[in-house]
Amino acid sequence: MSKMMYREAVLSTIVEEMERDPNVVVLGEDVVGGMGTAGGPEAIGGIWSTSVGLFGKFGGDRVIDTPISESAIMGAAAGLALSGKRPVAELMFADFIGVSLDQIWNQLAKFRYMFGGKTKCPAVIRMAYGAGYNAAAQHSQAVHQILTGMPGLKVVMPTTPGDVKGLLRTAIRDDDPVIFLEHKALYGVKGEVSDDKDFMIPFGHARLSRAGQDVTIVSTGLLLGFCEAVADKLAAEGIGCDVIDLRTTSPLDEEAILDSVEVTGRLVVVDEATPRCSLATDICALVAEKAFASLKAPPLGVNPPHTPVPFARELETAYLPSIGKIEAAVRKVLSYR
């Protein structure tokens, strides 16, 4: 095991997979940086520093710095994938799926089905998502809500550097299109990471990050840490929480959720996207349908409000689910006897 940051786990996995498989190619805006400038290439290596050094190591054929053309980047990823390559394409901000959604939704996601199962489309689309930087309505969104509902896509949302490693490797080696959502606020977080160059975490297998008998809390990404803080606080009062880190929202580890709720009878889903038609409503519905008899309280979602992400510090703080709001939700489900 080694200790590294979330962003380093992204980069080192890409390096290892590019070394292993010459078909892995990287493309995106400023993934090299400095192209066509006096400063020269490698001026930045991705604005999140997740492609530093790739150009020097693997060259311009496999590390492609693109113009600002998200539709063409996503489309090129689709074309590369249909032509035997394994593109790892970067959208600088997840919000830019708005510019490029056709290529993701109507192309990448649907090829296999439309072509009668006769093709594979091994593309990974990495994107930085999430609030916490006061980057306002067009640079802060959590987009899993939109993408999880799209048949044909797999959607990964790693929380820890160790999971980044195992899940990104699985994503790159997977033959289906995978959306890989990296939370901006987690890039600097450090954690233990496997050194095994074949370490993979299968999709659809959640991680139990806290174990308890009284309440099930389901989340992933930045908010998982908030859930753990709540669980730790309640543990001191003798209340036990299962905290489930989903890791992937598509496929969804239904079994982990249902098994836990069968014991606790209480569910809180903590979700960074807006509340309507959300991950939270999806999982609450699942539990209502499949674990109704176990429930001791109505399942609850904790989401931001049905608004765009606001700019000002006070507004963004009020917008995001907080430790306080999660704790209140947990206490609310506990208040039912």
Add this chain to the structure above:
Amino acid sequence: MQLSREALLRAYRQMKLIREFEERLHIDIQTGEIAGFTHLYCGQEAVAVGVCEHLSVEDKIVSTHRGHGHCLAKGCDVDGMMAEIWGSREGLCKGKGGSMHIADVDKGMLGANGIVGAGAPIAVGAGISCKIDGKGHVAIGFSGDGACNQGTTFEAMNMAVVTKAACIFVFENNHYSEHTGFEYAVGTNKDIASRAEAFGMKVWRGDGTDFFSVFETMREVLDYVRVPGNGPAAVEFDTERFFGHFEGDPQRYRGPGELDRIRETRDCLKKFRQSVTEAKLLTGEDIDAVDADVMEAIETAVAKAKAADRPTAEDVLTDVYISY
């Protein structure tokens, strides 16, 4: 055509206002009090002002992520803008939008925009509206050399031509899109205007570091587009940005001495001062007086922004809809 003394003073004041607004933000951002991503327009003032000095409130502009200059040039309130960037409840957008989303639709300023390439299609719609109204008003879409590579920009150019929208694409070529040089990213032989030409538009080119070049070029462009039935046009201005892409950018893409050189030789304010004093149109004292006035306006704006009411948690929920 010779500008009046008042017009010269006004144009200079607008450019200086943008410059000092940005220079001050550059300082204040380092204290950490201002949240979010801020993209400074410093260096490009001659473009915003050289364009907007021709416009009335009925003319529309659509801006970019680097929008402060366009907003100020189109008449957005300085205090309201500063307060917005400081995230105040008294800001032009109540602290909801911030630097990247400043707008004042009543002033014909249809918004800065965080999505690169989103502006050009919006300008086409505004230009079609101007055409329908038939009063000779126009819509201007500002785009960068990076934004010109978006499909949205291409679609907008073609659609403007076929709909004969009263719309002008103003391309501000500051040679960089984030960390990438336009010589790499723009395939048409380092030239953006020729793309617009290929879409069937009349095009112009000008020096975006020289107010008079921009102003005189835009006079021709506007004379053309304001004529009913002529349809759209495009213009490319060669310009410079004096700061990083965003505040905090290490700017490793710059060559040695580049910033000093462009500040020395490509500064629209220096050029303006030199040309009007040499031509004896204004005196050094005239200009110094404007400078002092602007510095005071910026001081006031900052003081007001700092003292302004902060937004509250309840404010998150308002303004999503008109009725729901």
